[in-house]
Amino acid sequence: MAAATGSWLVRGNDDRLSVFAMVDGGVHRWTEKAVGSGRWSSPDFIRVEGLTALTVGQGANRYVHFVGRRERRQGASDPKVDLLYAVQYQTGRTLGDWRSLGNPYRDPKGAATLGTPTVAVDGQGTVHVFVSGGPGGVLLRRESKSGAWEAWKDLRGGEVVGGMAASATSAGLIQLLAPGRRSVMHWMQPEKGAELRRAQDLGPAPVPGSAALLETAPGVFTAYWTEQTGTGMYAQRPGEWAFPLGGDPAEGAHAVLRVGIDGYDCTVVAHRGRTGTAVYGICGTGGEAAGLWWTDTGLPCTGAPALALDGRGRVVMAAVAAGGEVLVSRQRPEPGLALSDWDRLPGN
Numbered sequence: 236m237a238a239a240t241g242s243w244l245v246r247g248n249d250d251r252l253s254v255f256a257m258v259d260g261g262v263h264r265w266t267e268k269a270v271g272s273g274r275w276s277s278p279d280f281i282r283v284e285g286l287t288a289l290t291v292g293q294g295a296n297r298y299v300h301f302v303g304r305r306e307r308r309q310g311a312s313d314p315k316v317d318l319l320y321a322v323q324y325q326t327g328r329t330l331g332d333w334r335s336l337g338n339p340y341r342d343p344k345g346a347a348t349l350g351t352p353t354v355a356v357d358g359q360g361t362v363h364v365f366v367s368g369g370p371g372g373v374l375l376r377r378e379s380k381s382g383a384w385e386a387w388k389d390l391r392g393g394e395v396v397g398g399m400a401a402s403a404t405s406a407g408l409i410q411l412l413a414p415g416r417r418s419v420m421h422w423m424q425p426e427k428g429a430e431l432r433r434a435q436d437l438g439p440a441p442v443p444g445s446a447a448l449l450e451t452a453p454g455v456f457t458a459y460w461t462e463q464t465g466t467g468m469y470a471q472r473p474g475e476w477a478f479p480l481g482g483d484p485a486e487g488a489h490a491v492l493r494v495g496i497d498g499y500d501c502t503v504v505a506h507r508g509r510t511g512t513a514v515y516g517i518c519g520t521g522g523e524a525a526g527l528w529w530t531d532t533g534l535p536c537t538g539a540p541a542l543a544l545d546g547r548g549r550v551v552m553a554a555v556a557a558g559g560e561v562l563v564s565r566q567r568p569e570p571g572l573a574l575s576d577w578d579r580l581p582g583n
Contacts (some may be wrong), residue, residue: 236263236583238397238489238538239289244553244563247326248297250546252295254553254580255301256561257289262301265326265561265580270546273565276327277582281317285444287338290398294356295385295407299323302352302364313343317364318376319351336364338389339374346545351420358407358427365411367395371396373413373422375431376443390431392420397444398488404539412437412458419446419460429511437471439463439525442486449491449502453522459489459504468504470523480526482516483509492542493520496572503572505540505552515538517572534577550574559583 237257244254251267254275263278288304301321306314318336340346348365355365362378371394376387382517392413399413408417411422411431418436425432437458445461457472461484465491468480468489482504500520504527508514512534535557545551552574556562562577 236555236561238251238541239291239331239554240539241290241292241353242299242541242543243289243291244543244545244551245291245293245542246297246300246546247298247323249326251326252325252543252545253299254541254561254563255289255291256555256583257286260284261286262289263561263583264327267545269320271521271549273578275563275580278553278580279327283331284510286319287475288351290352290354292354292356292401294360294362295403296358296360296532300354300356300362302336302354304349304366305335306349315343316346318349320362320364335565336376336384337387339366339367339376339389345369350395351398353401353411355364355401355403355409355411357403357409357424357461359476361428365399365401365403365413366391367399367413370574371395373399373411373420379441385508390422392422392432392433397442397486398446400446400488402450403447404450405455406454406536408454410448411455412460414443414446414460414487416440417543419458421458439469439477442484442487444451444486446578447485447489447491449493451493451502457502457523459491461489461506479514480504480516480518480523480527482506482514483515483527485509485511488539490542490552490567492550493546494544495548497570501572503542503550505542506538507539509533513552515552515572515574526569530572530574532564532577 262281373390412422414565421434439465439578442461471477505515536554540554566572
């Protein structure tokens with residue numbers, strides 16, 4: 236069992252949660268039996284041969300979008316690498332057909348360098364798939380209004396190290412973060428339907444794959460990442476200097492979530508800590524510079540945890556334990572943010 240990247244714990248359009256994890260030969264999906272019930276179905280097996288990475292994203296209509304990196308081997312030749320795309324329209328129902336998005340690199344050696352993709356959906360419902368590869372740069376393929384996929388476009392930029400992060404504001408404008416060797420590269424969509432433009436890079440230098448985005452005010456994203464020399468997390472908003480958040484994260488991504496707790500607008504951050512356990516922190520939204528209150532769950536995990544709100548407005552965290560089991564913890568009915576003991580999902 237392996238964690239996907241992106242929003243692999245999601246709330247569907249009927250307010251039930253779903254969890255997705257990679258397994259041999261495909262993907263397992265668990266679905267809540269009733270809204271906020273804490274009772275889960277046995278896993279549905281979604282067959283997808285050759286997946287080496289899977290990213291899960293969601294649009295404003297709560298459709299769930301999947302982009303996978305696939306390798307297929309034929310004898311002793313180099314593997315054939317491409318990206319696959321599918322969408323889930325209704326919670327717990329069959330996915331649409333998996334479609335190949337191809338590979339922006341024509342030669343086998345270049346194709347093999349294709350990284351882990353990320354996906355975002357703008358306010359017009361246009362799906363944007365971003366991926367890196369080769370000596371550097373970011374490549375984009377997006378779905379046109381007719382439903383056909385446009386040709387690959389090179390957004391350029393420098394070498395990308397680790398996974399990227401992309402998201403859309405409540406106004407439907409996409410931003411993209413791509414960790415580089417010396418800074419976090421940044422692209423933004425200035426208006427609806429417009430092409431993404433390169434914005435000012437963010438610093439200090441990031442740990443590979445550690446960038447995350449969260450809308451913390453209408454139309455305003457806060458960027459989060461882990462600093463390369465071991466001083467913990469940093470955050471930055473447009474027009475402000477980057478400021479340290481502390482913490483002791485390991486390599487890997489951060490899950491970020493905005494939620495009301497005890498009448499306060501709060502931001503929750505979760506990641507795998509340097510000791511290998513799932514850790515979460517909380518602060519007032521926009522008040523990160525005052526510090527976060529960190530809690531170590533004590534659960535050894537692999538990959539980054541995921542965060543979501545259930546249909547009753549409670550924080551839920553999912554993690555893949557060191558032994559490969561998928562576990563879920565839910566906010567307790569008490570002041571502050573305290574999570575319950577971990578529940579093992581059935582059939583894993």
